[in-house]
Amino acid sequence: MKKNLFVTTFSVLLLFLSVGTLCSADITDITFTDTSGNTITLPGIAERVVSLNSDVTEVMIALGVGDRVIGVTDSTLRDDTLMAHLPQAVSVGTWDTPSLEKVLELQPDVVIIYSSSRPKNADIFENAGIKLVALDCYRITTLEDDITALGIMMGVEAAAAEYIEFFNKWKNIIRERVADISDAQKPTVYVEGYTEYSAQGAGSGMDLMLDIAKGENIAASLGEQWPKVTPEWVLMQNPDIIIKVCTPTREVTTEHIWNSVMTREGLEVLQAVQHEDVYIINGRLAYGPRSIAGLIYIAKALHSSVFEDIDPSDVLYEYNDRFVSGTSELDYYSPYL
Amino acid sequence: MLDSDHNSTTHYFHSRKRSFTVLFLFILLLFISFVYALHAGSYAIPPERVFEILLQAITNPDSSSPPSAEQIVILGFRLPRIILAILTGMSLAVAGCVMQSLLGNPLVSPFTLGLSSAASFGAAVGIVFGTSFIPFIPALYENAIIICFAFIFGWFSILFIYAISKMKGTSGATLILSGVVIGYIFTAGVMSLKYITNDEKLREITLWLMGGMWGANWNAVLIVAPIAILCILWLELKAWDLNTLSAGDDVAKSLGVDVERLRLTGLLVSTIAASACLAFTGIIGFIGLMGPHISRMLIGNDNRYLIPCSACIGAVILLLSDTVARTIIAPVEIPVGVIMYVIGGAFFMFLILRGHHRVII
Numbered sequence: 001m002k003k004n005l006f007v008t009t010f011s012v013l014l015l016f017l018s019v020g021t022l023c024s025a026d027i028t029d030i031t032f033t034d035t036s037g038n039t040i041t042l043p044g045i046a047e048r049v050v051s052l053n054s055d056v057t058e059v060m061i062a063l064g065v066g067d068r069v070i071g072v073t074d075s076t077l078r079d080d081t082l083m084a085h086l087p088q089a090v091s092v093g094t095w096d097t098p099s100l101e102k103v104l105e106l107q108p109d110v111v112i113i114y115s116s117s118r119p120k121n122a123d124i125f126e127n128a129g130i131k132l133v134a135l136d137c138y139r140i141t142t143l144e145d146d147i148t149a150l151g152i153m154m155g156v157e158a159a160a161a162e163y164i165e166f167f168n169k170w171k172n173i174i175r176e177r178v179a180d181i182s183d184a185q186k187p188t189v190y191v192e193g194y195t196e197y198s199a200q201g202a203g204s205g206m207d208l209m210l211d212i213a214k215g216e217n218i219a220a221s222l223g224e225q226w227p228k229v230t231p232e233w234v235l236m237q238n239p240d241i242i243i244k245v246c247t248p249t250r251e252v253t254t255e256h257i258w259n260s261v262m263t264r265e266g267l268e269v270l271q272a273v274q275h276e277d278v279y280i281i282n283g284r285l286a287y288g289p290r291s292i293a294g295l296i297y298i299a300k301a302l303h304s305s306v307f308e309d310i311d312p313s314d315v316l317y318e319y320n321d322r323f324v325s326g327t328s329e330l331d332y333y334s335p336y337l
Numbered sequence: 338m339l340d341s342d343h344n345s346t347t348h349y350f351h352s353r354k355r356s357f358t359v360l361f362l363f364i365l366l367l368f369i370s371f372v373y374a375l376h377a378g379s380y381a382i383p384p385e386r387v388f389e390i391l392l393q394a395i396t397n398p399d400s401s402s403p404p405s406a407e408q409i410v411i412l413g414f415r416l417p418r419i420i421l422a423i424l425t426g427m428s429l430a431v432a433g434c435v436m437q438s439l440l441g442n443p444l445v446s447p448f449t450l451g452l453s454s455a456a457s458f459g460a461a462v463g464i465v466f467g468t469s470f471i472p473f474i475p476a477l478y479e480n481a482i483i484i485c486f487a488f489i490f491g492w493f494s495i496l497f498i499y500a501i502s503k504m505k506g507t508s509g510a511t512l513i514l515s516g517v518v519i520g521y522i523f524t525a526g527v528m529s530l531k532y533i534t535n536d537e538k539l540r541e542i543t544l545w546l547m548g549g550m551w552g553a554n555w556n557a558v559l560i561v562a563p564i565a566i567l568c569i570l571w572l573e574l575k576a577w578d579l580n581t582l583s584a585g586d587d588v589a590k591s592l593g594v595d596v597e598r599l600r601l602t603g604l605l606v607s608t609i610a611a612s613a614c615l616a617f618t619g620i621i622g623f624i625g626l627m628g629p630h631i632s633r634m635l636i637g638n639d640n641r642y643l644i645p646c647s648a649c650i651g652a653v654i655l656l657l658s659d660t661v662a663r664t665i666i667a668p669v670e671i672p673v674g675v676i677m678y679v680i681g682g683a684f685f686m687f688l689i690l691r692g693h694h695r696v697i698i
Contacts, residue, residue, distance in 0.1 A: 193537070195537075195540065197551065197670075226540075228544070228551075228669060229670065230663055230667065230668050230670050232378050232380040232410040232415070233380070233667065235380060235406045235409060235410060236379055236380045236381075238406070247537060265554055266409045266413045268403075269403075269404065269409055
């Protein structure tokens, strides 16, 4: 009898210990894959985050956890729209050389970096025991995976799913409507970056968007992501459409840039200029969490009859109302479609 | 005595004949390079069509019909670019040649006096802060912001040199050291601007610093041409005085040359010519070193022939380099500055390995 009691008690105790151990391992540890393909394991959801990536910062606001961002870059600090949602954030320097001392002082759970460009002092951070997580949240093709990973990291999977639902809703509308457009029917597009004749080639953000929206990027075969091309090559290609990505300011608006492209010396013979198929798009819509609105704008620019009933600004307003307020009234594109 | 005089005279005429022959050959080479550059490019245009377009432009410049794409390529893109490359090559080579004579140092170039650093800083200021000025200027002149800043700051280098010369004299060592000071100060400025600006403007600054003919248009040619031509002509008129400098400052003074004034005005005029070009093209190195060195190897140190020969050689080198830069991996364009550094490095390696090169003194 005593022996049976002892065995039973011991077994129950053992059972409790096992369950306790299992629970402590399962409940606290979280695992996800970052943009670089690394499997990241954290002892719990991140409560204090330093973000060196402004697009990730914006996504965190969209997921409702902007108050957990405690450190941002100088460039994010200058963005009033984002800073209105970041009550705890202070500057940690630049994205490529953040201040180790400041970051240590803030005691973050993680520091978010770009996958393609590690900070120059990244090794120092890792040696100091600071966890670096590479999440991009700017390429339209990896946005869904990045936001899913971010949702797991922050413990807001439901909010992440809501954003992804919003993103996929519009992306699927585009895919369905351009499904019947053959390769031969794709309009040719010259995409220019900030500097004149700096084209955007294969693998660039705009190239990925053109691929989804069924546009033919004339610079895609040049072997570089941002090739500097000659004006006469653009004339020779005579693209159907010109899209210029820019960063408008109060002094230099998208409309102003549109006029400068339309009146640029030598381009008057291009059919795109003659038909006024020139479109200026804010870089904010070419990359990052607002890029779905940019994709809608580009799709409509490429296939106006197919997207006649869709207004890109509707996407922006929905994003503003559901995710990040204050983002709907900026200078995003010209002309209005 | 009579024999040595006769030999000297014969040698002089042979030397002069050789100089004219070399000059003629380089002018011919320049013409051939010009024709080649006009035909080379991404847009394939038959040679006869190129000739037809040029003839049409000369005989009927005010044609009312809208230009075709081919006319725009030849007359709007290639021709002003070629002319700008020629003017820039000439200006930089002549400026280098004259500066080497004035300072008695074969390694001096238009950049030695801090011109490139100052102009680079000006361009960087224009790129980073230029948009603030856009509301105050006509849209037509927006691209002129960077050009104006580059030229203005290039001028600062001249003013600084002038101020130093007034305080400390115009010896070669003083002026070169002044150039080093300017170089360091403005380089620090450029580095600071590159650090604080965003990625887009950083790329634009980097491209400008590499040098290229991207800014070439007829407006640029109309501004650069009179400045470059007048400066080169003025420097050629000073060729005799420059020749006397090679015998030393004291000998030159005894022959009636105002050495200090010559040195200062020569440097100022050389810098103006170089600065006017660099404002449009960015930093293009080695022309000011290579052009005079090659000329000196061929025709000696007589500045009457050295200056025009340097001009021709500089023009040929830059024109061919630019043509290669825009065609070698067409339609992608390489900054011509990259080509120049490769050629310049190879050239000076050749001089080192050869173990023999002309020096001024």
